[in-house]
Amino acid sequence: MNAATLIKENINDVKDEDSNIYVELKNVNKNFGDFKASDNVSFKVKKGHLVGLLGPSGSGKTTILRILAGLETADSGDIFINGKRVNKISAQKRGIGFVFQNYALFRYQTVFDNVAFSLKIEKWDKKKIRERVHYLLNLVGLAGLEDRYPNQLSGGQRQRVAFARALANEPQLLLLDEPFAAIDAKVRQELRSWLRELIHNVGITSIFVTHDQDEAFEVADQIILTNHGKIEQSGSPYDIYINPQTAFTSKFIGHPTLIKNLNTLRGFGKTPDNIEAVVRPEFISVARTDEKFQYSASSDKGVVVDAYFRGAVIELHVKVGDNIFVVNRQLAEGRIDVGESVYIFISRVYLVNALKAQTYINEALKQKNEVYII
Numbered sequence: 227m228n229a230a231t232l233i234k235e236n237i238n239d240v241k242d243e244d245s246n247i248y249v250e251l252k253n254v255n256k257n258f259g260d261f262k263a264s265d266n267v268s269f270k271v272k273k274g275h276l277v278g279l280l281g282p283s284g285s286g287k288t289t290i291l292r293i294l295a296g297l298e299t300a301d302s303g304d305i306f307i308n309g310k311r312v313n314k315i316s317a318q319k320r321g322i323g324f325v326f327q328n329y330a331l332f333r334y335q336t337v338f339d340n341v342a343f344s345l346k347i348e349k350w351d352k353k354k355i356r357e358r359v360h361y362l363l364n365l366v367g368l369a370g371l372e373d374r375y376p377n378q379l380s381g382g383q384r385q386r387v388a389f390a391r392a393l394a395n396e397p398q399l400l401l402l403d404e405p406f407a408a409i410d411a412k413v414r415q416e417l418r419s420w421l422r423e424l425i426h427n428v429g430i431t432s433i434f435v436t437h438d439q440d441e442a443f444e445v446a447d448q449i450i451l452t453n454h455g456k457i458e459q460s461g462s463p464y465d466i467y468i469n470p471q472t473a474f475t476s477k478f479i480g481h482p483t484l485i486k487n488l489n490t491l492r493g494f495g496k497t498p499d500n501i502e503a504v505v506r507p508e509f510i511s512v513a514r515t516d517e518k519f520q521y522s523a524s525s526d527k528g529v530v531v532d533a534y535f536r537g538a539v540i541e542l543h544v545k546v547g548d549n550i551f552v553v554n555r556q557l558a559e560g561r562i563d564v565g566e567s568v569y570i571f572i573s574r575v576y577l578v579n580a581l582k583a584q585t586y587i588n589e590a591l592k593q594k595n596e597v598y599i600i
């Protein structure tokens with residue numbers, strides 16, 4: 227292949243990639259007084275993807291959705307939907323459906339009328355409205371409940387009506403702001419997988435705000451992590467989980483514990499002093515000192531100071547020097563009690579300085595040339 231074809235192919239790659247992008251924010255800023263609610267926010271969302279916008283309270287998630295929707299005006303930056311700059315286009319004309327946390331349905335209207343609301347405004351033909359509402363109620367699993375009023379529905383059913391209403395006039399982009407926040411844990415779990423399936427079936431590009439990581443990891447094709455108005459990291463759930471790039475990401479994702487001085491532990495060589503490290507329970511294995519343990523030569527000895535029964539696993543808190551590590555022991559691996567001596571083997575840690583996170587793998591795994599992933 228000569229250089230000219232190579233360049234041409236690369237150009238085509240870029241084009242393909244761009245034509246696949248449905249939403250793009252470029253250097254978007256939004257201040258409320260002196261407060262930066264969006265700080266140079268840029269990201270892209272592929273057509274048909276379901277994106278989880280994840281971050282702590284006040285980190286700017288809702289602000290991003292409102293700017294995208296046209297309910298808030300950005301101070302600077304560009305907003306593109308389907309390749310078109312929409313900064314000056316009104317909310318009604320952006321082709322967006324919304325589901326909000328407490329997206330109250332109209333209390334005195336039936337399920338049918340709630341779903342038909344935007345279609346009536348758009349003056350759809352009556353027969354067409356009936357067909358569309360029935361199609362949507364079928365889609366969200368509520369066929370037959372047309373004549374109910376919102377107070378005759380469960381929380382989960384109400385939220386499904388809100389989905390049907392948001393999808394009614396065939397938006398090309400669906401924005402969901404903590405749609406399950408007011409719903410109890412069990413139903414919430416069911417709705418998550420339901421939502422993922424629904425969105426992929428309908429094929430609509432969606433952005434879903436949550437501050438619940440489990441929800442984001444389970445549902446999303448891509449995760450965008452927000453912190454103090456900035457995009458901290460964006461990528462596939464797997465990438466965000468296993469390759470945190472910043473101090474914030476490595477401390478926010480999973481259930482990390484801080485290691486005070488990594489140099490006092492085995493397996494990581496000489497690491498810089500005065501630099502923090504974090505580890506997650508799934509990167510630590512534990513064994514009683516009388517058990518056969520593959521990596522005992524690269525393990526640290528500690529003592530169990532707390533044990534919590536969590537059903538399938540026992541959560542052990544193991545004291546090693548100045549550190550207390552949280553480790554999950556499978557119930558099937560046998561019981562370990564408070565006060566017992568144990569070995570722990572740490573496979574992976576993240577070293578963090580003010581800005582960056584770096585992955586360190588235990589040397590025992592590197593020597594054996596093993597690939598050890600979670």
Ligand SMILES: Nc1ncnc2c1ncn2[C@@H]1O[C@H](COP(=O)(O)OP(=O)(O)OP(=O)(O)O)[C@@H](O)[C@H]1O
Nearest residue numbers: 258261263281282283284285286287288289290437
């Ligand atoms: N209209 C407004 N006027 C002043 N400050 C605002 C306004 N809207 C949002 N803010 C501030 O901007 C910051 C980001 O708010 P935003 O609602 O986007 O956060 P969030 O990530 O959605 O938080 P949560 O998870 O609590 O919903 C907050 O500190 C909030 O107080």
Ligand SMILES: [Mg+2]
Nearest residue numbers: 287288289403
């Ligand atoms: Mg919010």
